[in-house]
Structure formats: structure tokens, C-alpha cells
Amino acid sequence: MSVQLAVRVEQLVRRYEAGGQHVTALAGVDAAFARGTFTAVMGPSGSGKSTLLQTAAGLDRPTSGRAWIGGTELSKLSETALTRLRRSKVGFVFQAFNLVDALTVEENITLPMRLSGTRPDRRWVAEVVERVGMGDRLHHRPAQLSGGQQQRVAIARALAMRPEVVFADEPTGALDGTTAAEVLALLRSIVDEQQQTIIMVTHDPLAASYADRVLVLADGRIVTDLPQPGVSRIAAELASLHPKEARVSAGVRA
Numbered sequence: 001m002s003v004q005l006a007v008r009v010e011q012l013v014r015r016y017e018a019g020g021q022h023v024t025a026l027a028g029v030d031a032a033f034a035r036g037t038f039t040a041v042m043g044p045s046g047s048g049k050s051t052l053l054q055t056a057a058g059l060d061r062p063t064s065g066r067a068w069i070g071g072t073e074l075s076k077l078s079e080t081a082l083t084r085l086r087r088s089k090v091g092f093v094f095q096a097f098n099l100v101d102a103l104t105v106e107e108n109i110t111l112p113m114r115l116s117g118t119r120p121d122r123r124w125v126a127e128v129v130e131r132v133g134m135g136d137r138l139h140h141r142p143a144q145l146s147g148g149q150q151q152r153v154a155i156a157r158a159l160a161m162r163p164e165v166v167f168a169d170e171p172t173g174a175l176d177g178t179t180a181a182e183v184l185a186l187l188r189s190i191v192d193e194q195q196q197t198i199i200m201v202t203h204d205p206l207a208a209s210y211a212d213r214v215l216v217l218a219d220g221r222i223v224t225d226l227p228q229p230g231v232s233r234i235a236a237e238l239a240s241l242h243p244k245e246a247r248v249s250a251g252v253r254a
Ligand SMILES: Nc1ncnc2c1ncn2[C@@H]1O[C@H](COP(=O)(O)OP(=O)(O)OP(=O)(O)O)[C@@H](O)[C@H]1O
Pocket: 016, 017, 018, 023, 024, 025, 043, 044, 045, 046, 047, 048, 049, 050, 051, 052
């Protein structure tokens, strides 16, 4: 039986022009992500990790190349169809949380379902809220929460609809070690128990060790594709690319 692909990108190129200068954020990335797998995307700052996530998720259009979510090629979709596809199949956790200030925690978490006209699965929503430790803050507004708490709300919002694919950009960057471990265990369990697919950008080798696979980007290209590496192997790979960055990521002050 062939492996079902949740996400695929082919020869993805993304160039930006800013202040008269051209930057090649992605220089031709090919990658396939099987359904029910958890992939960590790593690499030095500026290597193209966020751009890969954004273009693979259909939040940004590539300069050239193609991206698929499930069997659907994103470049063939109108903006409306793309928005519909994202709302029904994709969950996002952004670096900047992107919570709606005017809504409560509970309303933020169920917003994607209301937007896509799906009835929330109350039991699952309650479980997700509990597992990110936000059960006692449901009626707060984002401005009344710490950065780590806002990130946990963003994670609950991404998982509440049981999307087929979750794209997460540094989901544990703002969390303390204990909360980060709980969130990573939750991400791991939705892959193992519900066959959801996660693609997560992280700088942290410990966070990446929860994944089934680690892709390392450098200068807009995949330079390493490791199946189930341990923390020390990941740290060594990063150190070989960019020694200072790897030391800081591993929590060691340079
Ligand atoms: N909107 C934009 N306009 C111009 N250049 C951009 C834009 N977004 C990203 N870039 C550039 O593209 C390159 C890749 O950026 P990207 O954010 O994908 O890297 P990253 O690996 O996620 O970095 P970090 O780890 O610092 O978040 C960088 O050189 C960045 O400056």
C-alpha cells in the first residue's frame, strides 16, 4: 500500500524583494510528509524555515514550484478555495500567537470551527484545553495572559478542530520547560493516536527529538534529513552547520 502524503512540496522557490535587494528564502525545496508523522524543521536563523511552513501551508505563494495538501495542489486554487481548504484541513501555531484580542480564550479556541461552520467536539476541546493547562482561564482575554499562556491558547486553537495537518512555528519557544514538555507530548499523542500530521519549526534539539524526522535547512535548501535522531545527534548536526547557533539553541551560553 502506498504511503498517504499529507503534504508535499516540489522545487519550492521563494524570493523576496526588499529595499531593492533580492533574498532567496527557499532555493528549491523538495519534501514529502507522510500522514501521521511528526517532522521538525531546523536550521540557522534566516535559513528559510518559516518561509517553508508558510508556502507549504498555502499562507504564502511560492515564486515557483508546487505544494500539495493531501491530494490538492495549492497553486491551482483561487484565494477563496485556498482559504476554505486551510480552514477545513490545517491548524497553525504562529510565533506571534495571532489571537484575537476582543475574544475570550474559549472563543479564540473555537473560532476556526465557527469560521468553517463545524460544530465543536466539546469533549475534545475540553481535553485539549485541559492538556495545555488553560482550563481555568477560559473567560480571560489574550491581553490578560502571559506570553506562554497565549501560546498555549494558540496551540489549543490549532488542535481543537482535529486538522489533518498542523503547522507550528516555534510552538514551545515562549514556554517554560515543564509546559513545553507537556505541549510536545500532546503534539506527539495527536500524531500517534489520531494520525494527524505535524510539521514544526524549532531551534530546540530537545523539542525536535519528539519528532519522527528532522529536516535541517541551510540557505533555503534541505541539507539533512534524519529519521528519529536523538538530542545529541541533532545538536551535533546543527553545530556542524552553525556552531554558535547550535550552542545557544541547546541552552548553552556562548
Ligand atoms: N516578507 C519578507 N520580505 C523580505 N525578506 C524576507 C521576508 N520574509 C523572510 N525574508 C527573508 O527570507 C530569509 C528566510 O527567512 P525565514 O523567516 O524563512 O527564516 P527562518 O529560518 O524561519 O529564520 P528564524 O529562525 O530567524 O525565524 C531571511 O533572509 C529573511 O530575511
